[in-house]
Every structure is written in structure tokens, then in C-alpha cells.
Amino acid sequence: MAEFVTIKNLHKNFIKDSVPIKVLNGVNLTVNKGEIFGVIGFSGAGKSTLARCINRLETPDSGEIYVDGTEILSLSDKELRKKRKKIGMVFQNFNLFESKTVYQNIAYPLVIDGYKKSEIRKKVLEAAEMVGLSDKLSEYPGGLSGGQKQRVGIARALVGDPELLLSDESTSALDPQTTIQILDLLKEINKKTNITILMITHELDAIKYTCRKMAVLENGEITEEGLVEDIFRNPTSRTGALFAKVFNEMQHAELGDGAGI
Amino acid sequence: MSLLNEPFWKVFISSFSKEVWDSILPSVSDTLYMTLVASVITLIFGVILGIVLTVTNPTGLAPVKPLYTSMGGFINVLRSLPQMIMIILMIPVSRLIFGKSYGTNACIIAIAASCIPMYARMVESSLLEIEKGKIDAAKALGSTNFQIITKVIIPETFPSLIRGFTVAVISVISMTALAGSFGAGGIGDIAVRFGYQRFQHDVLFATVYVLVILVQGIQLIGDRVSRHILIKRHLLSAGARKRRKHYEKKSDKDTSNSNISAGVSSNAGRVLTN
Numbered sequence: 001m002a003e004f005v006t007i008k009n010l011h012k013n014f015i016k017d018s019v020p021i022k023v024l025n026g027v028n029l030t031v032n033k034g035e036i037f038g039v040i041g042f043s044g045a046g047k048s049t050l051a052r053c054i055n056r057l058e059t060p061d062s063g064e065i066y067v068d069g070t071e072i073l074s075l076s077d078k079e080l081r082k083k084r085k086k087i088g089m090v091f092q093n094f095n096l097f098e099s100k101t102v103y104q105n106i107a108y109p110l111v112i113d114g115y116k117k118s119e120i121r122k123k124v125l126e127a128a129e130m131v132g133l134s135d136k137l138s139e140y141p142g143g144l145s146g147g148q149k150q151r152v153g154i155a156r157a158l159v160g161d162p163e164l165l166l167s168d169e170s171t172s173a174l175d176p177q178t179t180i181q182i183l184d185l186l187k188e189i190n191k192k193t194n195i196t197i198l199m200i201t202h203e204l205d206a207i208k209y210t211c212r213k214m215a216v217l218e219n220g221e222i223t224e225e226g227l228v229e230d231i232f233r234n235p236t237s238r239t240g241a242l243f244a245k246v247f248n249e250m251q252h253a254e255l256g257d258g259a260g261i
Numbered sequence: 262m263s264l265l266n267e268p269f270w271k272v273f274i275s276s277f278s279k280e281v282w283d284s285i286l287p288s289v290s291d292t293l294y295m296t297l298v299a300s301v302i303t304l305i306f307g308v309i310l311g312i313v314l315t316v317t318n319p320t321g322l323a324p325v326k327p328l329y330t331s332m333g334g335f336i337n338v339l340r341s342l343p344q345m346i347m348i349i350l351m352i353p354v355s356r357l358i359f360g361k362s363y364g365t366n367a368c369i370i371a372i373a374a375s376c377i378p379m380y381a382r383m384v385e386s387s388l389l390e391i392e393k394g395k396i397d398a399a400k401a402l403g404s405t406n407f408q409i410i411t412k413v414i415i416p417e418t419f420p421s422l423i424r425g426f427t428v429a430v431i432s433v434i435s436m437t438a439l440a441g442s443f444g445a446g447g448i449g450d451i452a453v454r455f456g457y458q459r460f461q462h463d464v465l466f467a468t469v470y471v472l473v474i475l476v477q478g479i480q481l482i483g484d485r486v487s488r489h490i491l492i493k494r495h496l497l498s499a500g501a502r503k504r505r506k507h508y509e510k511k512s513d514k515d516t517s518n519s520n521i522s523a524g525v526s527s528n529a530g531r532v533l534t535n
Contacts, residue, residue: 052397055401057397057400057401081403081404081405082403084400084401084402084403085402085403087401088401089397089398089401089402091394091397091398093394095392095394095395095397095398096395096398097395097398097399097413097416097417098417098494098496099416099417099419099494100416108399108402108412109402109403111412112402112403112404112405112408112412113403140493140494140495141494141495142494142495142496143495153398156398156402157401157402160402160403166401
């Protein structure tokens with residue numbers, strides 16, 4: 001499979017009280033076209049920063065990021081805006097526009113791109129259909145549930161036909177049942193459109209449920225990378241081991257409960 | 262009629278008399294004219310300055326620190342001037358623009374000069390209310406800064422902008438009254454000439470009614486509009502009365518379909534409103 005996202009030696013420091021804090025410390029990562037790739041790590045490991053560097057919401061200090069062969073960090077502002085339209089992003093707290101209806105939210109990327117009204121309508125209806133929100137188009141996001149909001153977020157991210165979807169903790173604010181629904185939706189979209197999805201999360205279940213390959217991010221470094229089953233069965237990094245342990249214990253506990261009944 | 266030689270109640274009653282209102286009404290239209298024009302000018306320039314302040318803010322979309330600091334400083338200087346001094350300071354400017362330093366139009370300049378900096382700061386603080394995440398989302402979708410401002414930040418903070426504008430209009434009104442004593446005409450002029458210099462307290466009372474009604478009316482409209490938008494966006498729940506109405510309407514509709522569902526939904530309405 002072809003490499004779609006390649007990150008080479010990415011460094012990023014945040015300055016807090018004039019003391020630099022290393023957030024990303026030489027990250028190397030390769031994601032192939034059409035796969036759902038998971039990145040897991042504890043809070044503060046640099047997961048979100050990594051995702052935000054890919055569409056340059058954060059500017060890294062050094063390193064290289066290639067998306068579909070284009071070096072992201074050397075793009076001019078105008079080129080960057082064009083490239084961003086091909087990189088969808090879904091957020092933990094949805095970040096919907098509360099002044100706009102569901103329809104207007106999904107249509108936003110097309111409106112700013114100057115599409116024709118009829119074309120916008122067609123694409124928005126398609127996207128809404130895909131995420132199952134065709135009956136909510138005239139609602140405002142304030143009246144929707146968390147799961148529905150995230151569906152709007154996904155539709156808005158996908159309406160411009162991007163080739164890469166960055167999911168930054170997209171299910172972390174949702175209840176388990178809704179999480180499964182959203183993950184199913186992402187899987188379905190991936191199957192249908194062959195879009196590459198980079199899933200940033202701290203939830204093991206989400207990774208195990210959706211991804212085939214994953215990486216473990218620890219203190220700004222990728223400490224482990226490979227097939228999900230391998231890492232869960234045979235973790236080599238500290239974070240990986242911890243996650244695997246927690247996961248196994250959780251499964252064990254569930255089994256125990258079942259036996260008790 | 263003066264409080265000096267008449268009892269309060271007589272003056273009070275006389276303040277509703279036809280002669281009093283006949284002498285006031287022409288100046289009411291002056292006041293309304295000044296308020297309207299000064300408010301529009303304040304709105305336009307206040308919003309523009311507020312946007313520039315927000316955008317050039319060191320944490321803003323396009324940080325330009327020297328511009329932000331110098332503009333902020335200039336606004337602070339203007340804001341620290343008492344309104345009366347601003348009116349006097351603006352006399353040469355009015356003379357330059359209109360050829361005379363008194364009259365309604367001349368005072369509009371002073372009013373605007375005093376209210377624009379205030380409203381600019383209010384616009385700035387309204388615009389800064391927006392959650393960073395929404396700007397991130399707009400950026401991630403490939404928006405230009407101009408699109409982020411016009412299509413995201415302003416619509417998202419619109420209710421707050423309206424509330425700020427309400428306050429600005431009210432301070433414009435209070436300043437038209439002050440400007441009246443500097444030859445601007447209007448309600449303030451009447452209040453000073455009749456109420457203060459000639460002790461016609463019934464006229465003074467009447468000017469107070471006009472000002473109170475004006476301010477209350479504008480506050481009411483501002484609150485209503487911003488509330489209406491928030492309710493429409495489901496960011497503020499409609500009051501209990503409205504909710505009950507909503508459910509009653511719903512149950513009415515249901516009655517035509519089936520009696521059972523009508524009973525259920527009106528019960529649901531009752532539970533929710535209680």
C-alpha cells in the first residue's frame with residue numbers, strides 16, 4: 001500500500017513561562033492510504049499536537065510532514081488553505097458553529113469555496129444522508145445530542161471530499177453506545193470512500209474496535225508501532241504495556257461479572 | 262409651573278398637559294435624530310475598530326503588536342475623557358466639517374467620538390468570547406481570516422454584540438441630553454433652558470419621561486432580540502410560559518389525530534413545565 005501520511009523527525013516545543021516544554025520529540029510515523037491508523041497515549045503525551053501539526057493548526061519547530069506527497073510545512077498560506085480542504089478534522093468537543101443550522105454547518109466548507117447553491121444542496125444532502133441526519137438539517141446544533149453533534153462534525157469534515165480525516169479524540173466526549181455508533185460510522189465511511197483516517201485517542205476500545213495498525217505515543221515520542229493485536233498481546237513500551245494491562249483487566253472484570261450472574 | 266411656588270402633585274399633573282408636550286415634541290425629534298445618526302456611526306466605526314483590535318491582538322488571527330498597542334492606547338485616551346470635555350474638544354472638528362460649532366450635526370461628532378471607543382472595546386470583548394475551537398474548525402476547513410471573521414466570529418458572537426450595542430445606544434442618548442446644553446438642541450436643551458434656567462419643572466419632568474421611555478424601549482428591544490437569537494439556537498431555554506404554549510400547541514395538533522396521544526403529550530407538557 002502507498003504511503004499517504006509521512007512524518008519525519010517532528011519536533012515541537014511549547015513555551016510556558018519562558019521555559020520550553022518538549023511536546024513532540026522526534027516523531028516518525030507512516031500511515032498508508034485507505035487505512036484507519038490509531039495513535040494512543042496518555043493525556044499530555046502530545047497526541048493532539050501531533051494531529052494539529054498535520055494540518056498546521058500548530059506549527060512544528062522542525063521536521064517534515066508529507067500528506068499525499070505534499071510537504072505541509074513549506075506551503076504558503078494560500079496553498080495551505082487549499083490543502084486543508086483536503087484534510088478533514090473532527091474534534092472532541094465538536095466545534096460546530098452554533099449560529100448555523102445543521103445544513104449551514106455542513107455547507108460551510110462549500111460556501112467558503114464558492115460552490116453553486118444547487119451543487120452545495122446536493123453535496124450537503126448526500127453528506128447528511130451518509131451520517132444519518134437527513135431529518136435534522138434545519139435544527140441548530142444546540143438542540144442536538146452529543147452523538148448527533150459529532151455526526152454533523154463528521155459530515156462537515158467530509159463534505160469537501162477530503163482524502164485524510166484527522167479524528168482528534170472524536171469519541172472521548174461521548175457515551176459508550178454513541179461511541180460505538182460513531183466508530184461504526186467512521187469504519188463505514190472508510191470502507192465506502194477509502195479515506196485515510198488518523199485516529200487520535202486515549203480509549204483502547206476505540207482503537208481495538210476500529211484500527212488495524214496503531215502507534216503508541218509517550219512523552220512526545222513514538223515508542224511502539226505495529227498491528228493492534230501484536231501490541232495488545234505483546235507490548236514492548238511502558239505505555240503500551242500499561243494500556244494492555246488495563247485492557248486485559250477490564251475484559252477480565254467483565255467476564256467475572258458475567259459469571260457472577 | 263415651578264416646584265418653588267406649586268405643590269408637587271400640581272406640577273406632576275401639569276407635566277402631562279398639552280402645552281408642555283407641545284413645547285417638547287419638536288425637540289424629541291431632534292433627540293431621536295441625533296441618537297439615530299450617532300448610533301449608526303458608533304456601530305460602524307465601533308465594529309470596525311473592535312474587529313481590528315481582536316484580529317491584531319497578540320493571540321489573534323493576524324497579530325500586529327505595534328498596531329494593537331498603539332490603537333489600544335489611543336482608545337484608552339479617548340475613553341478617559343469625560344463626555345463634557347469631549348464635546349468641547351470636538352468643537353474645532355465640527356467647525357471644520359460642518360462650518361459651525363453648534364447645532365445637532367456638530368454635536369453628533371462629539372457624541373460619536375465619545376461612544377465609538379467605548380463600543381469598540383465592547384465589540385472586542387464580545388468577539389473574544391468565541392471559543393478557540395470554533396476558529397480551529399474554521400481554519401481546518403480552509404477558511405481565510407476574512408471568512409473566519411465574517412462567517413464565524415461575528416455570527417457566533419452576534420447576541421453579545423447586540424447587547425453591547427444596546428448599552429452603546431443608551432450612552433448615546435445620555436450624551437445627547439448633555440450635548441443639548443452645548444447648543445445641540447433636543448431634550449437636553451429643553452431640560453436646561455426650561456427646567457433649570459426658568460424653573461419650569463413640569464417641562465423638566467416631561468423630558469425625564471421621554472428619556473426613561475427611550476432608554477427602557479431600547480433596552481427592551483436589545484434584550485428581546487438577543488434572547489430571541491439565543492433561544493432560536495437552543496443556547497437558552499425558553500421560559501416556562503413559552504414551553505407550555507409549545508406543548509399545548511402540540512397537544513392541540515395531536516387531538517385532531519387521536520385523543521389518546523393528545524392526553525399523553527399534554528401530560529408530558531405539564532410534567533416538563535412543572
